[in-house]
Amino acid sequence: MRLSIVATLYRYERYLEEFYPWIYVVAQSLPGDDFEIFLVDDVSPDDYLTLALELQARDRCIQASDLLRNFGHPRPRAHQSSYTLSRKLILVVDSIYSFRIAPLSLIFFIGLLIWFGSVLFGLSLLIWKLLEPEMVLTGLTSILLSIWFLGGSFILVLGLLGMYIGKVFQEVKCQPPYII
Helix, strand or coil: CCEEEEEEECCCCCCHHHHHHHHHHHHHHCCCCCEEEEEEECCCCCCHHHHHHHHHHHCCCEEEEECCEECCCCCCCCCCCCCCHHHHHHHHHHHHHCCCCHHHHHHHHHHHHHHHHHHHHHHHHHHHHHHCCCCCCCHHHHHHHHHHHHHHHHHHHHHHHHHHHHHHHHHHHCCCCEEC
16 A cells, blocks of 8 residues: 655755655655655645655655645645744634635624524513513613624624525635645
8 A cells, every 4th residue: 555645845945855854754754665756846835846746856756836726725734834924823823714614603603692682681670670560661771682683683694694605605716725
């Protein structure tokens, strides 16, 4: 069985000479001697791909390739990372918001909680008024109750629409995470 090691590298030009022997030794230490190492350029601004192609010319186990499109997924690093902190943060935010409907579900449940809380508060005020008819409710109470009820309703509906659109997006995207 052939072992394939895929390493997507970004700004790795200065680390490639160190990475190549290390990964080669690791691959040789595994059972079997049939392996290949794919070095994929992750749309890197440095001259990493030229060095990877030179390695490919020297070693038949190396395959160098260029990533034509980056869909924003964060990639684990087996060696020292060369991503800047801002790029890592962007990848984390993209991975949370780009391909998941969990934030939309959270918005829906927050809206549901606010709406349900306002309904319970309104019912408790109604019961209290029925039990104590001499109690005077100020205008501020009704205004706040209206704001919470309408705000919760809007957030609830937006979350519901967002979840629907997210489900449709999940169904129609049918695209590979990478195009090499």
